[in-house]
Amino acid sequence: MKCKFCEKEAYIKLYHPKIPLCREHFIEYFERKVRRTIERYKLFKKDERILVAISGGKDSAVVSYILKKFNYDIQCLYINLGVRGYSDKCEEYVKKQCKMIDTPLHIVKIRELLGSGIGELRTTRPTCSYCGTTKRYISNKFAYDNNFDVVVTGHNIDDEASFIFGNVLNWNTQYLAKQGPILPGEGKFVKKVKPLYEVTEREIVAYASAVGIDYVTDKCPYSKGAITLRYKEIINQLEKIRPGTKIKFVRGFLKKRHLFEGEIEKGKINECKVCGMPSGGKVCSFCRIWDLREAVDLSIK
Amino acid sequence: MKCKFCEKEAYIKLYHPKIPLCREHFIEYFERKVRRTIERYKLFKKDERILVAISGGKDSAVVSYILKKFNYDIQCLYINLGVRGYSDKCEEYVKKQCKMIDTPLHIVKIRELLGSGIGELRTTRPTCSYCGTTKRYISNKFAYDNNFDVVVTGHNIDDEASFIFGNVLNWNTQYLAKQGPILPGEGKFVKKVKPLYEVTEREIVAYASAVGIDYVTDKCPYSKGAITLRYKEIINQLEKIRPGTKIKFVRGFLKKRHLFEGEIEKGKINECKVCGMPSGGKVCSFCRIWDLREAVDLSIK
Numbered sequence: 126m127k128c129k130f131c132e133k134e135a136y137i138k139l140y141h142p143k144i145p146l147c148r149e150h151f152i153e154y155f156e157r158k159v160r161r162t163i164e165r166y167k168l169f170k171k172d173e174r175i176l177v178a179i180s181g182g183k184d185s186a187v188v189s190y191i192l193k194k195f196n197y198d199i200q201c202l203y204i205n206l207g208v209r210g211y212s213d214k215c216e217e218y219v220k221k222q223c224k225m226i227d228t229p230l231h232i233v234k235i236r237e238l239l240g241s242g243i244g245e246l247r248t249t250r251p252t253c254s255y256c257g258t259t260k261r262y263i264s265n266k267f268a269y270d271n272n273f274d275v276v277v278t279g280h281n282i283d284d285e286a287s288f289i290f291g292n293v294l295n296w297n298t299q300y301l302a303k304q305g306p307i308l309p310g311e312g313k314f315v316k317k318v319k320p321l322y323e324v325t326e327r328e329i330v331a332y333a334s335a336v337g338i339d340y341v342t343d344k345c346p347y348s349k350g351a352i353t354l355r356y357k358e359i360i361n362q363l364e365k366i367r368p369g370t371k372i373k374f375v376r377g378f379l380k381k382r383h384l385f386e387g388e389i390e391k392g393k394i395n396e397c398k399v400c401g402m403p404s405g406g407k408v409c410s411f412c413r414i415w416d417l418r419e420a421v422d423l424s425i426k
Numbered sequence: 427m428k429c430k431f432c433e434k435e436a437y438i439k440l441y442h443p444k445i446p447l448c449r450e451h452f453i454e455y456f457e458r459k460v461r462r463t464i465e466r467y468k469l470f471k472k473d474e475r476i477l478v479a480i481s482g483g484k485d486s487a488v489v490s491y492i493l494k495k496f497n498y499d500i501q502c503l504y505i506n507l508g509v510r511g512y513s514d515k516c517e518e519y520v521k522k523q524c525k526m527i528d529t530p531l532h533i534v535k536i537r538e539l540l541g542s543g544i545g546e547l548r549t550t551r552p553t554c555s556y557c558g559t560t561k562r563y564i565s566n567k568f569a570y571d572n573n574f575d576v577v578v579t580g581h582n583i584d585d586e587a588s589f590i591f592g593n594v595l596n597w598n599t600q601y602l603a604k605q606g607p608i609l610p611g612e613g614k615f616v617k618k619v620k621p622l623y624e625v626t627e628r629e630i631v632a633y634a635s636a637v638g639i640d641y642v643t644d645k646c647p648y649s650k651g652a653i654t655l656r657y658k659e660i661i662n663q664l665e666k667i668r669p670g671t672k673i674k675f676v677r678g679f680l681k682k683r684h685l686f687e688g689e690i691e692k693g694k695i696n697e698c699k700v701c702g703m704p705s706g707g708k709v710c711s712f713c714r715i716w717d718l719r720e721a722v723d724l725s726i727k
């Protein structure tokens with residue numbers, strides 16, 4: 126099969142639109158798509174200081190690679206959550222990835238900072254929920270403490286579609302209102318954006334391989350059997366039957382998102398008594414989970 | 427496996443809750459569930475005149491059987507759409523079903539009334555869309571012309587879940603606002619209700635077999651490959667992973683349905699120049715599709 130735009134052999138056949146592309150034309154296509162996402166949703170400008178939350182996996186590796194290629198001012202943050210047999214391996218990959226693109230890497234080690242790994246917390250809820258709270262808090266406070274304008278994550282359209290899908294299935298409408306490619310900053314909340322919002326996992330894997338990015342393929346041991354993986358499978362089934370389902374579902378959602386705005390529980394936002402960051406209660410959930418007496422200091426020394 | 431409530435052998439094992447029931451206890455369970463739906467959503471009262479739209483299939487056969495058993499004042503309507511090799515077969519089943527429960531049956535033959543069968547209309551859109559318009563119009567006008575208080579249909583929770591699912595997937599929010607177990611009457615629109623709203627297809631098949639109802643199992647030839655069948659499969663997959671998904675999805679939707687109310691396109695409702703029934707435009711879609719010069723007369727002679 127030949128590339129749609131040149132005489133070379135096809136490297137990939139896209140699902141939607143159904144076109145075969147050679148390696149070079151696929152790279153061009155993929156990068157154009159990411160650039161358009163940045164422009165369409167006005168994610169950031171050239172002069173903003175960008176912190177990329179990087180995990181060792183394909184998504185954050187690709188997004189940091191591509192932003193560097195686009196000449197944005199980026200630095201990377203890896204949060205080592207102290208999951209035995211997993212986090213240190215990811216750290217090795219992260220180091221290689223940042224070296225490849227010649228970008229500063231900051232590492233926050235949860236075990237050193239807070240005394241134990243994420244899986245060793247004595248808790249009643251599943252580890253993933255603590256993990257999410259911890260990563261969101263650390264990446265936000267790191268960005269805030271060090272004057273970054275925006276935090277970039279590697280979420281792709283499969284992540285987003287399955288998140289929306291799951292929250293519609295359970296009618297968790299309060300989570301839907303704030304979902305999207307950009308969450309504006311406010312007070313001590315630094316802006317969060319997702320440049321890979323409109324590319325698929327399949328395209329990301331193909332891009333990583335095309336440009337020679339090496340990444341961790343293991344999943345975190347705590348995430349096994351997560352229902353979101355089933356949602357992704359289902360959405361991929363639908364995509365096979367009707368190509369374009371995924372992007373239509375996500376864009377359609379963004380058009381109707383305003384319907385869910387009234388569903389956000391508007392509690393007063395306080396400052397956490399311990400760390401001074403925004404909080405619903407007197408102490409924020411991060412300081413509560415980790416039982417802290419004083420704020421963690423994340424400023425770069 | 428024994429029945430949960432007696433010593434008899436189980437006839438069925440329910441998925442949610444996961445309990446085995448003998449034939450008698452299953453019949454009791456199913457009928458109580460339908461009775462509760464009627465009460466919970468206040469579908470109709472004892473003295474209302476009920477028209478059941480019956481098709482020859484399992485759902486409408488079961489709903490007419492059960493309403494008769496509950497001593498409601500019901501009559502049945504079969505609309506013979508003139509689909510060759512299908513509609514006449516359905517008519518035979520309908521006659522048997524109504525004879526079994528000793529209930530008056532009215533038959534409207536589209537070919538005699540309008541000159542051709544539903545599949546023979548020269549149209550650009552798929553037959554199913556004309557079929558839906560025709561069935562809705564005829565059952566409503568038949569009920570209105572003959573002073574019925576309510577039209578009953580056999581829609582079950584699989585139908586409803588897949589309808590909601592499809593409309594969320596495509597964000598057709600305007601269709602969601604009016605979706606539910608009861609659509610109140612207004613002017614010449616007779617009230618529409620769905621007593622099987624909370625029972626599954628699987629339960630309906632088991633009930634029909636338990637009480638000896640015979641029904642058509644073929645699908646209409648025009649409905650083949652309908653995407654709603656795929657939606658039903660997907661919802662059943664989710665139900666297997668998490669029993670209770672279906673009912674939670676549908677009830678959750680009903681709680682949030684108000685969010686979609688602003689999405690209804692509020693055009694002025696006119697009276698159709700041809701038939702006098704409610705219409706968005708000057709001529710209603712039924713009179714337009716069938717190119718009518720005068721109203722069809724559906725009063726019982």
Ligand SMILES: [Zn+2]
Binds near residue numbers: 129132133147149
């Ligand atoms: Zn090419």
Ligand SMILES: [Zn+2]
Binds near residue numbers: 397402410413
């Ligand atoms: Zn705090």
Ligand SMILES: [Zn+2]
Binds near residue numbers: 431433448449450451
């Ligand atoms: Zn029993």
Ligand SMILES: [Zn+2]
Binds near residue numbers: 698699
């Ligand atoms: Zn009309």
